[in-house]
Amino acid sequence: MTVAPDAKRLSFEDLDDAVRALREAGLRLSTSRRLVLEALFRTDGPVSAEQLATGLGVELSAVYRNLETFERHGLVRHVHLGHGPGRYMLVGGGEHEYLYCERCGATRAVDPPQLDAVRDRIAEQFGYQARFTHFPIVGTCPACRDN
């Protein structure tokens, strides 16, 4: 259901790259951290902590702790797609912003520049600096609109 944008340029090309970043941040490479990182590299959409935990046989709380650590050091971030658990992903060279269909759950990821017109309009009218990285634009997708 999640559609990635065309230009998918990650700043961490591979696991070794991410591991180096971890090390530079003074963090240890524990087994579960490596497993979670590997899984994130192997996954191409936002994943829940639960999905990671069960898929890897790592304790859920450890996964949350890992993700939080990675997030604190800029390797990972998460998005809240409607109700349900947060979805985590590697931080790439560019962030993505999201559009979410409340009806069917379809998630569309877009590159931030594509939303600049929208963002500018909002800034102009209300002075708010909008970001759709942590909380998406919520609405109805084309398919659901046509029922």
Place this chain on the structure above:
Amino acid sequence: MTVAPDAKRLSFEDLDDAVRALREAGLRLSTSRRLVLEALFRTDGPVSAEQLATGLGVELSAVYRNLETFERHGLVRHVHLGHGPGRYMLVGGGEHEYLYCERCGATRAVDPPQLDAVRDRIAEQFGYQARFTHFPIVGTCPACRDN
């Protein structure tokens, strides 16, 4: 609970009006329902179920059940402002859409037409029909942006 697109649009000036709407929906006017309705009329912004419950001495679960009932019948709706509990409000005359500051929690309610330009832009570019009633536009408010 997601607001159904075919939910009836109700408009009521005061408690009696709302009570009439309740009755017409075939619902009973129990003590806790009356108390919750009264509290909603006397409250200006979106309130959490917890705030209602403690302020009224009504069981939290009953408040949730009341709110859900009201929502099912189009008297009430709720918005998710960042993390934290859902915030409930009367549907009353017209809907509002929200802008939320992730930094300070500031919430700005706007009349839907004010967001039509933004909405149109999003529809044009992505085909999504955006609504900021259930989930707000999230970002940084003017005050926080100027630090």
Place this chain on the structure above:
DNA sequence: ATACTTGCAAATGATTTGCCAGTGT
């Protein structure tokens, strides 16, 4: 060696649900 991490269990916050006594119509 020792500081950091995990597994496990229990706590937390938000919300839901089962059950039975009580109340609105």
Place this chain on the structure above:
DNA sequence: ACACTGGCAAATCATTTGCAAGTAT
């Protein structure tokens, strides 16, 4: 009278936290 509703307790879901045992450096 009867179905509907509230109080209360327990369950659920997502996430966090405390602690003792295990592991990376």
